[in-house]
Amino acid sequence: MSVLMTAVEIYDTTLRDGTQGTGFSLTSEDKVAIARRLDAFGVDVIEGGWPGSNPKDARFFELMRGVALTRARLAAFGSTRRKGVRPEEDANLQALLAADTPVVTIFGKSWTLHVREALAVSLEENLAMIRDSVAFLRAQGREVFYDAEHFFDGYRADAAYALATLEAACEAGASRLVLCDTNGGSLPEWVHERTAEVCARFAVPVGIHPHNDAELAVANALAALRSGARQVQGTIGGYGERCGNLNLVSLLPTLKLKLGFAQPQDLSGLRELARYVDERANMPPNVRAPYVGDAAFAHKGGVHVSAVAKNPETYEHIPPEAVGNRRQVLLSDLSGRANVLAKSAPGDGAPEAAAAILARLKELEHRGYAFEGAEASFHLMSLKVRGRYRPYFTLHGYRVTLDKRDGDAEPLCEASVRVEVAGQLEHTAAAGHGPVNALDRALGKALGRFYPSLAQLRLTDYKVRVLSGAETGTASVVRVQVETTDGADTWGTVGASSDIIDASYSALIDAIEYKLHKDAVTPQADLEGRAAGVSAEVVA
Structure with a gap:
């Protein structure tokens, strides 16, 4: 592809098409928050939803009336009019107008299979539905983008008819003709050739809306742009129905950094935007996501x-x-x-x-052991190897008991630990929800009076993996990885043993020791200071 300095129009459909993805859900308030972030990032058009399909999307458009976007234009999405219904009487089109957005995007059928079997109308009626709907919305002062659903499959079945649907939309006043690879199975060369034909035939800008069922959405978008398309439709993170939509997070850096498109979006905020959308949707970030994933570099x-x-x-x-x-x-x-x-x-x-x-x-x-996600344990290990390790306490053992009787909903668990700090022996017990939680509480209780800063610690993640094969059965080696935070930093530790409690114990001890090393606490000074405080309190 030659270097092109004009910018590609970025049309984001995370709030509509993205929410059709498995496990991806947003409240109306989530959608407003994400719309603000998309606008700040520099997206050109934000498709907010289908107001005629559900109350949540209708509510979103109500809320957006009080939001001033600085760059992006808001679009409402819907279908062409129903068969046999005049546009002004069609509830879907009326809902689109009620959303009060400057842009309205409607989709229509390009594939004769869908016209005859899904819509159950004649080919001529389908063309009339497209033409009437676009013309009606244009007459109401809306800019209309036309999404040609299943265009590439429709062209393969009947090229003349697929092009006729675009002609109907263009004649009625559509300002964008968007070619949709709705089933996500087209190949880049086919997309390139068909898009080039459409761009040569029509004067209005052409867009591309690829799905990712063959893992080719980004490649198909690039193929369409090489043919003259100037709008791409996709989602942040590639969320969407089935295997998802075009991932704008993967496409944008390629456009700007590799192909020279003059995109106005500030890519230094790309990872933050991707993480923000994940967080609002309560989805785990994709570690291996190109460009922005933790594993990318x-x-x-x-x-x-x-x-x-x-x-x-x-x-x-x-x-x-x-x-x-x-x-x-x-x-x-x-x-x-x-x-x-x-x-x-x-x-x-x-x-x-x-x-x-x-x-x-x-x-x-x-x-x-595995130190890839346990850098705190690696730090402590390297201190020991270099002879720079300073013990903050000495471990003298632990005991964990489980007691479950008839009628008990859960077993009763208690852990006791014996530790020595600066010559003082502490033997403490604590109950907990399971052996690991009991151990964690017992350790905190035993060391807390010597190191008050340990009260800040909170275990945020706990993972167990059985490593050995079936031949060792219940004696398999178990690896435990723990994530801990003190509110300011977060770190990972690891333990490995044939006993899950012992592996957990090692990981918990490392988490505590890393906190003390990180804070550079002096045990004896801590004790002396605490003792002086107690004496002063007694005298008073």
Whole structure:
């Protein structure tokens, strides 16, 4: 594709087509919040929903009347009039007008199969439905975009008729002709050829609305743009029915950074926008999402990490900061010295100890540990290897008891721990919802009076994986990964054992120790200060 400096019009349908995706749901308030973010990001058109189909979308358009968009234009979506109904009497078209948006997008049938079997009307009536609907909305002062549903499949079945549907929309005043690959099964060359034919035949701008059922939505959008299309319709994150829609998050950086399109969107906010939409929809972010995923600029192999440290272009196709992302160096048994050095702070003596740290890492991973998501455990391990580890307490053991009797809804669980801090022995017990929670509470109770800052800790995630094969049965090695936060930072720790409680114990201990190392607490000073406070209180 030649370099083109004109901008592509970005039409976002996350709030409508995206919500048709499995597990993806938004309230009316969610949709308003996302619309604001899309506008701030620089999207040209925001399709808010289908007001004639459900109360939630109608409510959204009511709420948007009080929202002033700075760049984007709002569009309402719907279908052509029903068969045998005049436009001014059609409830769907009236709902579109009531949404009070400057743009109205309507879809019509391009495929004779759908005309005859889905609509059950004649080919001539379908053309009249398209023509009448566009003309009616134009007469009411709306700009009309026409989505030609199933255009590429329709062209394959009857090219003359598929083009006739576009002709009907264009003659009636549509300002965009949008070619939809509704089933998502077209190939890029077919999209390129058909789009080129449409662009040459019609004077109005042409758009492309590809679905991703063959994992070709981005490729098909690029093929259409190469043929002269100037609008793309897609969603943030590629959410949508079945396998999803064109992912604008994947397309936009390619347009601006690789093809030279003069897109006004600030891509440094792209990752933040993608995460925001995920959060509002209560969807987990896609770790492997191109450009914005956590893995997009993550390096694990030692050869890769060494090369990236010298020149990031060796294994990165763009700077991660360009899309608001960041580089990550992962630790595993595939790591080399470069991985260890990349994870070490300047001046901590890591170059001399790198080989020893790497050997210890590989030994522990062979035993079931995984440091890729447990950098706090890696930090503590490297301190120990370098001889810089300072213990904040000494562990003398723990005990966990489970007691379940007839009639009990859940077993009663209690954990006791024995720890020593600066010569003082603490033996404490606590009950909890399960053995891990009981252990966590017991540790917090035992150490809390020595280190008050541990009260800030909160366990945010707990994952268990059985590693060994079936031949070891219940004696399989178990890996536990824990995520902990103190409100300011979040870190991961890991433990591995044939016993799930012991693995959990190791991960919890690392989480606590990392907090104390991070805060650089001095145990003896803490104790002396606390003792002085108690004495003063007694004297008073």
